[in-house]
Amino acid sequence: MSDYSGRASVSTNSGVQSASTTEDTIMTPEEGSAHVVSPAIADDDLVFREYLSNEPPTLGRCMIRSHATVIQSSSAKARPIMFHIVPKRGQREIESRRLAQSHLIALEELLDPYNQDLIDLFFAKVNICFPIFDEEMFRRTYTTNKESMSPSLLCHLYGNSLTYWRSSPRLHTQPCPEQRSAWLQAEDAMNAEWRCTSGISTIISIILNLCGRPSSHHLGNGAMLGMAVALANSFGLNRDPSHWNSSPSEKRFRIRIWWLLVIYDVWSSLAYGTPPHIHHSQCDVPAPIAEDILGTSASSDRMAATDCFVALIALTEVLSHCLEHVYKLESFVTDTDLRPDLDSFLVIWEDSLPTDELRRSVLRGTRLNAPGTANLRLAYLSVRLLICRSRLNHDNSSKDDIDSHHNIQARRVCEDIVHLVQELDEVSLADFWIPLNAHALTSATTFLMRTALRSKGSVRNPSLKLARTMIDTLQWYRRQYEWDMAENCIANCSDILDKIELVCNAVDQYPAELDLSFLEGFDFAAIDTYQC
Template sequence: MPASSSSAGRPYRSHSQPACIPCRKRKARCKLDETSGEKPCLMCKLHGSDCVFPSSANEVGGGGGGGKSPAPKRQRLRQAAKGSESGSVGDVGSPDPSLAQETPFTDSVATLPGAAAREETHVIGPVQSPDAQFIADYLSADPGSGPRARHMIVAQQEQYQPGRSVLFHSIRKYPMGYTESGTAGSSSCEVIGKLVEPIKDELIDVYVCLPRRRILGGWGANNSRGRYFRKVHQCFPLLDERAFKAQYKAEKNKISPTLLSSLYAHTIVYWRHTRRRGQYCPDLRYIWRQNSHSLYSDLHMTPSVSTISSLLLNISGRPLTSMIGNGVLLSSAISLAHSFGLNRNCLGWDISPGEKCLRTRLWWSIVIHDKWSSLTYGTPPHLRTTAHDVPEPSLAHFFEPNEELYNADAASVFVAFATLAQVLDVYLDHIYDLRRDTNDRCEDVSVDIQNRLAQWEDSLPAHLRASIIRGVNLDAPGSSNLRLSYLYIRLLAQKLGIDDSERHARQAPEPAAATQRKICARQAAQDIVHFVQELRDAALRDFWLSFNAFVLSSTVAFLLRSALEAAAVAVGGRQRAAGQQPARDRSLRLAGDMVRALRAHQERANWDLGSICIAQYADVVERLMTPDVEASEVIPELPQSVFSEFAEIDMMFPSLWDMFNGS
């Protein structure tokens, strides 16, 4: 009888019911599950190995009566090695070209069936690519070379350049001795699936609007819930929406469980604003922890392009709970992106237009996360502009010409956010340059950033320019998030001027110029405070990247720095206290307005982006604004450059991250 249907009470060393190949190699007893009697056997399940039984041609017994000896050991090993062969140069993209034509870049949302599903493509680096190309061309001309001669130069032949053409080779998808089933990541995904089971379809509807609509207890066309359809994906498109919808509707079980769990966790923070009264809402922090477990397992077991989307969803998820963990996940996403060739221009590749757009969007999404995480976490950026040739951000490169699924306003916001990251990169290159002369003036960099920011403003579409620059009619999805980021880069450019003037104050004092720079910087911070104060419920429930939580805390830190410096100058007697008191009061008042506005948003709309700022600086602001506290009690006398040494980090107080211990 077939091994898959053998009885659980299989006799030891039975020839009629042979053991699986791994148990034979281990010389262990092969026993199937007593409840189901189906493979994998208990030993293979324990070891996490692939439970493979001998083929029917080599099985003994059945209807013949006479026993046939098993296949020779060399033949069995040769058959096993054929499935685990790695290193051959192979095709790029989807394993099945016919499937790739119907659902472009399906690997971003699913694992395709078939033998090729056990393999993954990996880019060949510029060191080996000339040799690999030469050998592959030679083998392809030899009809007897077999499947090892398969190769793919993704770039067109007329664009071939030694060391720069993009080649891929096939590698094992799973580590040796592991299978897809029974991993720790899949169990974490199952836990998340059970927790969100009553609201699964609603969460997916919030992320991408499914073709089918359902009426759920007051959920209708006129209900406010309709405004949140496809909100997250429109603002930050990390998936091929058409392929995801088709796969979710036809074969949902083929979608990556880690990707689905990341979507659930990422979307709950938006869904909870629209849930019905008394409707169950799962514990979001617990879901994020389970999702992180599944991600780490996925990185080790089956990393793919869909893993990159899952990582970015986790990193940008709210509320923020782990700086170090996000840094590790971002590094993994960047490493995978380079491994899959996302840093290369794919416009000339022989792949579908949908896959080209998705690869370009994914790369610039990684760039956005890299630059803003570098700014907020205080770590140097990973990516260099000279290490990629991906086309510049534009609607033509991000979306297909006949694409009807995306919102034009939201797409324009995403393009603008990607180009704004390039402006931020100029600031990051300056502050993380440890080899620059500290005596060099920062004024040139500050002017360069302001000029680039002005060019960025001119490049905005007409319907978006007034919203982002003046803050009026912030109706486009994600526009509030973009305006806050824009205002903060304006503040960063002004802060460079302050640091530069303080550093050179002893050599060539310019009190008027220094005062002017401080006033401009305080006005930039004031614009951020006023913007936060004017946020309404619709904007608070809109799309926000978690990085902007640091924008709020950094703005308050700068205002406190300005107030404390003014107090130190007054106490030190270097200038009349009456001249410094208004500046100190204005800065403290702005800091207090920010904290009060964040508390109001937190209480009214459960807006979590202000939690970090409140935890860090609420008590400090309250103490400084107490009339009984003199400036000398708070800060006796500070050197003039005490804050300029770490102006780019703005971490002034200890134990800022105690609120995240144990999470």
């Protein structure tokens, strides 16, 4: 079987044989992986087929060579897509596969007898909000053909599940295995599989790695994300499969995996301050709809989580438009030009939220108990904050004016983020969170501290109080619930906030000029990744 579900077998006079099943995407390739061929060569192949093939060229499914296939959209303007099989690497492939399998065995021995519980926990906590797998297909393959599944994929699935150990009724009374050891085994398994022929299972392993918490290795995450995008382009995931000769489940799977990559690419760009890898002009994959993810039957929780996921995809597109302004190297656009576009994108997204319950949760911050809603609320506020700060940084007249409209708007969004954090309960803290959203907490806190430093009197005190509330609340969550999303903000802001409070309180008590000498050499930009 192949990792690439769109690869067809060698054609016969009667047509192309059926493509492999969706299960192949979580297994290791037996023959090799399908790789996109240059568009120029694909065009040449169309000419050859017209003259050499026994079938009419309008069918767009026959092949003239072994292990290659051309897939063509029904649209006359669509560029044909040709794939070629990259063969496996012989003995090196066998040895690397064996090494990856050994890491999976070691991890499962560490987790025994809770392996199946962790699978259940993954689908209850992660997959419901971030639908990587078709649960029924995964469980069937795991039960009947586990030895053919990617060891790296399974290791990373286990690693993700350990984050939610405390929320499992069966597991929370047992000591949780050390997460660091689990992630080391997962990364070693991935390194071993990288020496094999890569497939879509490799991309899924990377997505699971990026989902992993706690997340701290920014450079490593960025490198893996770049590799995943490169592989996705190689496997044609950036192209619309709607008219391909594949099963509906395969088409839905390819679309879903592509958009999971887009989500991580765009939100990583916001969090890490690096331009996105994926560009609109180089992909034409339609966004998934809720019906394609849910299937025929679903619980109310799953329906709510799917609505959140579809809304997150749409919000990711809004953020992508915002980041085009952030990373534009030409002369900055004026504030007048910037404001209508970005604001209107966000307003359209707000109006597109499918249910009243979701609108109340995301826009007002009420009833954040449905799976994924708290994460979506924080993501929404982070986009609002980015837009406010973009306008502020492009308007030189108000940048240093603490009472300007743009500054006030940005402070209000930061206040909303602080209030969101305050209102989280144990259920929300144990819910699914994209690790990249932790940077929104840091951005809000740094902006509040910056405002306090540049202001006097009535503005300074509320900003300092909000920043202190954020840090105190996050420290409590980390101690009481081991909430790793708090770590980035605490590590980057706690000490500097103590110093700012000390100086500001002294100035309020004794009329004197504010002494900021202790901030000399301190790099705010290094911790404020949302600077535009």
